Amino acid sequence: MRFTAYVEDGQELDIRPARAERAWMSKLNEGFAYGCLPMMISNQHGWEICSPVGFTAIWNGGDHPDCVAILPDEPGNHRIVSHFGFGIVTFSFPAVFRTEPGYDLVIQGPPNMPVDGASPLSGTVETDWLLSSIAMHWQLTRPNHAVRFRKGDPLVQVFPTRRGDLEAFAPEMKRVSDDPEVAGYMEEWLTRRRAFQAALHQPDSPAREQRWPGHYRRGQDVTGTKVAPPDHRTRQRLASFEDRRSKEPKPQ
Structure with missing residues (x-):
């Protein structure tokens, strides 16, 4: 476009x-x-x-x-x-x-x-x-x-x-406990995140060397399972503006 x-x-x-x-x-x-x-x-x-x-x-x-x-x-x-x-x-x-x-x-x-x-x-x-x-x-x-x-x-x-894209959304609010899959995942995520953060304070720990869990960047959930769609991005690659200006300005 x-x-x-x-x-x-x-x-x-x-x-x-x-x-x-x-x-x-x-x-x-x-x-x-x-x-x-x-x-x-x-x-x-x-x-x-x-x-x-x-x-x-x-x-x-x-x-x-x-x-x-x-x-x-x-x-x-x-x-x-x-x-x-x-x-x-x-x-x-x-x-x-x-x-x-x-x-x-x-x-x-x-x-x-x-x-x-x-x-x-x-x-x-x-x-x-x-x-x-x-x-x-x-x-x-x-x-x-x-x-x-x-x-x-x-x-x-x-x-x-x-x-108009934003106006097409139908926002809703639910509790985490309303969805057992979401609740189970959040519990697992919190457990692993707290363990990772605790390991950051231990000298020479793998977590300290890693610095970030990195699951999101790799398109994985906290268990290491690939779950991201094919269009998952780790950077954006926008095109530069192509200069198509005429060599001489048009007369006014």
């Missing part, structure tokens, strides 16, 4: 498949966090758009747009402004995104990439018909604190999602 970014003439858009790596994950106990497959899949869920310039944003705590100072490392129109006040910084894309019929575009901050003093604000846009540029917003949360983004840092992560 097509997912197209129409980049404005004379502008560039630094967009690429989202990376699995996070600086804090690499530092945490020799990369221990990379053993968490759900987090790794989430990190790669979409395409990241990177900052065209390094900049610092400072909010003095007021409500007016002028209460935010945005200090770019280099001059130019970088489309990073404060439109709304309340400490909100807006990054406008120099592009119009278009998705297939029936698909929206989710716009959010890069997952599992916290920024001290700033929180990303998410949005969902019907990009199968809306032909206008969209934006990403970050809200500064600590007055008089300098929030730093470097050139090339991911500011945004986007991915298409089919409209």
Whole structure:
């Protein structure tokens, strides 16, 4: 299916498949966090758009747009402004995104990439018909604190999602004991997990060498039986945007 970014003439858009790596994950106990497959899949869920310039944003705590100072490392129109006040910084894309019929575009901050003093604000846009540029917003949360983004840092992560899928679900709530199979499995899971965690505190134990049980990554249940469907994933492999822009801009 097509997912197209129409980049404005004379502008560039630094967009690429989202990376699995996070600086804090690499530092945490020799990369221990990379053993968490759900987090790794989430990190790669979409395409990241990177900052065209390094900049610092400072909010003095007021409500007016002028209460935010945005200090770019280099001059130019970088489309990073404060439109709304309340400490909100807006990054406008120099592009119009278009998705297939029936698909929206989710716009959010890069997952599992916290920024001290700033929180990303998410949005969902019907990009199968809306032909206008969209934006990403970050809200500064600590007055008089300098929030730093470097050139090339991911500011945004986007991915298409089919409209109406969530509304088609019929949520329900049950007790674990309502299903003997679920209850039996949960008891076995808890017993094995507690034993594994206890073994982590024993020097030279197999669990300490293993660090993670790893059943989910291998598509197995806690007994080691293969139960995952054939489409079980241990990473996402998204295609890069293919540059099909014409060599010369069209006359207006």
